[in-house]
Amino acid sequence: MPISVICDNNSCRKSLKIKDEFAGKIVECPRCGGNIRVPDYHLQQQFLEAEENIASRVVEERLGAVLALKKLGDPFGLPLIYDRVADPAPVVADEALLALLEGKEAARPFLARFFQEEHDAVRRLMKVADKRRSAEALDFICTLVEENKLSEQYVSEMVPLFARIQNRRALPTLEAIRRRYPNLEQLVQAAIGRLEHPESGVATLYKGVRPLEKLGKLGCLPVLLALLAGGVALLVR
Numbered sequence: 001m002p003i004s005v006i007c008d009n010n011s012c013r014k015s016l017k018i019k020d021e022f023a024g025k026i027v028e029c030p031r032c033g034g035n036i037r038v039p040d041y042h043l044q045q046q047f048l049e050a051e052e053n054i055a056s057r058v059v060e061e062r063l064g065a066v067l068a069l070k071k072l073g074d075p076f077g078l079p080l081i082y083d084r085v086a087d088p089a090p091v092v093a094d095e096a097l098l099a100l101l102e103g104k105e106a107a108r109p110f111l112a113r114f115f116q117e118e119h120d121a122v123r124r125l126m127k128v129a130d131k132r133r134s135a136e137a138l139d140f141i142c143t144l145v146e147e148n149k150l151s152e153q154y155v156s157e158m159v160p161l162f163a164r165i166q167n168r169r170a171l172p173t174l175e176a177i178r179r180r181y182p183n184l185e186q187l188v189q190a191a192i193g194r195l196e197h198p199e200s201g202v203a204t205l206y207k208g209v210r211p212l213e214k215l216g217k218l219g220c221l222p223v224l225l226a227l228l229a230g231g232v233a234l235l236v237r
């Protein structure tokens, strides 16, 4: 039974059928010449058997992918995921990111796929990177944004996320975005400004307070103060 593999090289991704005598070995990709690890047939068999026990096909695919990702100590489960999970569920994306954060490098090409396909999972990944304050995850996201040709619309949605994460490590990526997408100049400039001067967040807050000043100029501020004083007086009683 031939083994299905997909070239690890993100710009190639050639799909191949390989004789099972090469299981667990490294072969050369006929298209790009890169090295391809051939999955171990027995491990694939384990995944297939695990999946056969699950009734729903959708659940089967997603669970199969999560199972493969959990086993990422060896990277052989990944080609199976590429083949089987046509529409990766967010749970699979999360699992892949967690695997990467645990140092399982084999999760990298899998996650890269979400970026290439401009999948909604990217927003989730940004959130996880933010929540965990994970420099590794942020570096990973930056690399992918710089390496992939993403649509302007998609990148414009990502720029504010970089600003929100408030990590200066994203600055070179924002500069790269600025060079590559001239139309996003203003948006990127604002994000860079926020990263370079986090205190500008205070200025924004202050702007929000301005209407109160205007009230003051109109003579309303004394009234407000009087009301406030009245409230305090009531509380003191």
Ligand SMILES: [Zn+2]
Pocket (backbone or CB within 6 Å): 007, 008, 009, 012, 013, 014, 029, 030, 031, 032, 033, 034
């Ligand atoms: Zn290749």
